[in-house]
Amino acid sequence: MKQTTHHVIPHILERAILVSLVTQKEKRNEFLTEYSLQELVALAETAGVQVLETMTQNKDAKDSKTFIGKGKVAELKLRLEELDGNTAIFDQELSGAQVRNLEAALDVKIIDRTQLILDIFAQRANTREGILQVELAQLSYLLPRLSGQGKNLARLNGGGIGARGPGETKLEMDRRHIRDRIDELKQQMQEVVRHRVLHRERRKKAGAFQVALVGYTNAGKSTILNQLTHADVYVQNQLFATLDPTSRNLKLPNGKEIILTDTVGFIQNLPHDLIASFRATLEEVLEADLILHVVDSSLEMHMEQMNIVNAVLKELGARDKEQITLFNKSDLCVTTEGQMDAAEGEFLRISAFNEADLELIKLAIQEKLVSDSKWFRIPANKGDLIALLYRVGEVLETDVDGDDMLIQVRVNAGDYAKNAYLLATYEDNGQVEEGATV
Numbered sequence: 518m519k520q521t522t523h524h525v526i527p528h529i530l531e532r533a534i535l536v537s538l539v540t541q542k543e544k545r546n547e548f549l550t551e552y553s554l555q556e557l558v559a560l561a562e563t564a565g566v567q568v569l570e571t572m573t574q575n576k577d578a579k580d581s582k583t584f585i586g587k588g589k590v591a592e593l594k595l596r597l598e599e600l601d602g603n604t605a606i607f608d609q610e611l612s613g614a615q616v617r618n619l620e621a622a623l624d625v626k627i628i629d630r631t632q633l634i635l636d637i638f639a640q641r642a643n644t645r646e647g648i649l650q651v652e653l654a655q656l657s658y659l660l661p662r663l664s665g666q667g668k669n670l671a672r673l674n675g676g677g678i679g680a681r682g683p684g685e686t687k688l689e690m691d692r693r694h695i696r697d698r699i700d701e702l703k704q705q706m707q708e709v710v711r712h713r714v715l716h717r718e719r720r721k722k723a724g725a726f727q728v729a730l731v732g733y734t735n736a737g738k739s740t741i742l743n744q745l746t747h748a749d750v751y752v753q754n755q756l757f758a759t760l761d762p763t764s765r766n767l768k769l770p771n772g773k774e775i776i777l778t779d780t781v782g783f784i785q786n787l788p789h790d791l792i793a794s795f796r797a798t799l800e801e802v803l804e805a806d807l808i809l810h811v812v813d814s815s816l817e818m819h820m821e822q823m824n825i826v827n828a829v830l831k832e833l834g835a836r837d838k839e840q841i842t843l844f845n846k847s848d849l850c851v852t853t854e855g856q857m858d859a860a861e862g863e864f865l866r867i868s869a870f871n872e873a874d875l876e877l878i879k880l881a882i883q884e885k886l887v888s889d890s891k892w893f894r895i896p897a898n899k900g901d902l903i904a905l906l907y908r909v910g911e912v913l914e915t916d917v918d919g920d921d922m923l924i925q926v927r928v929n930a931g932d933y934a935k936n937a938y939l940l941a942t943y944e945d946n947g948q949v950e951e952g953a954t955v
């Protein structure tokens with residue numbers, strides 16, 4: 518019987534040589550290029566590819582026809598034959614013409630970094646939103662790469678990378694059909710986005726404090742979410758184990774509940790089509806009151822990873838959000854003060870498996886929540902103002918002092934500003950410094 522779920526499609530084993538081109542411009546940052554190639558190995562293995570070896574080509578500039586140049590193509594062909602390879606995976610994005618020329622010259626399947634990442638996403642997508650987003654990204658990648666009548670799609674009929682995913686059967690369509698399908702997917706996405714916005718608004722109305730876990734892929738975001746909330750989110754020592762955002766309630770030491778959301782991992786050179794297609798998901802980060810930026814501090818490259826995440830956050834417009842950096846996996850390494858100083862704002866050095874560290878995370882969130890709040894002293898006969906406070910934010914604590922009610926509220930800046938003329942005179946700053954000596 519034919520299986521329809523993409524998880525169980527029999528895997529066509531790719532035996533691949535991984536190729537990276539270092540141009541003069543990139544040479545200045547050789548370390549990053551080398552790291553990118555190592556990462557490509559991890560990505561390929563995550564996608565189920567057998568990696569035969571890696572190959573680097575130094576060149577002044579890319580070759581418009583074959584990307585790496587004729588001589589290197591000949592060398593690659595020889596190695597593919599010697600090692601019985603059937604695939605070449607390139608660390609940079611290739612044009613449609615380059616793919617066709619390389620295919621003609623090498624007679625193996627040609628994949629680039631973007632296509633590989635899209636393939637992993639296609640295997641991971643589980644929700645309707647994730648599936649739509651991946652298919653949209655795959656087709657947007659494919660469309661400008663089709664030649665003539667789209668006959669080159671035949672190369673995908675063999676299955677494996679580039680042919681897998683939610684839109685699998687649809688990848689065999691011609692150009693016109695692909696355009697129609699992209700329009701259809703965009704429409705369906707609008708519906709999904711509308712739902713998401715409604716859902717977010719509802720959550721905002723409910724006044725919940727929202728915290729988003731962001732970070733480079735494999736940094737430990739899902740583990741932290743699971744450990745903090747006893748959730749059951751898929752954790753794997755693999756890249757992009759989580760694709761769809763997962764939200765859970767988390768109770769803080771003071772008894773308040775907040776919403777903690779795990780998001781898709783970031784990676785360098787995240788394909789542009791993917792960022793565009795996943796905007797709806799990534800925008801969850803924009804709604805957060807606080808970002809927990811998880812860093813795998815056991816990696817030599819963790820500073821570079823941090824910068825990449827910060828750059829993506831900037832692209833999303835989330836750069837000015839409050840951040841706490843969590844230098845995770847401290848059980849595996851010693852992170853120096855100097856390295857941690859590079860964090861934006863506050864930071865904690867933690868291990869997701871250490872109970873005391875988990876408490877520290879909760880306390881840090883609690884501190885932010887409380888520092889976001891104001892105390893008000895409202896005379897008992899001003900019931901309307903008390904009701905108003907419940908509308909402009911989340912009431913954290915109440916107390917009574919003689920005839921006055923003391924109310925601590927995490928105010929929603931916009932709503933508060935509109936009502937400040939009524940409320941400002943009742944702000945009570947003395948209350949915040951609890952236990953202060955007179």
Ligand SMILES: Nc1nc2c(ncn2[C@@H]2O[C@H](COP(=O)(O)OP(=O)(O)OP(=O)(O)O)[C@@H](O)[C@H]2O)c(=O)[nH]1
Pocket residue numbers: 732733734735736737738739740741751752753754755756757758759760780781782783845846847848849867868869870
């Ligand atoms: N030693 C150690 N391992 C950890 C720690 N936190 C997470 N891990 C491991 O790191 C790997 C990745 O963890 P995940 O929680 O899946 O990472 P993620 O950031 O959600 O990954 P993506 O879904 O790829 O974005 C898993 O094997 C975890 O067990 C930690 O503090 N110490």
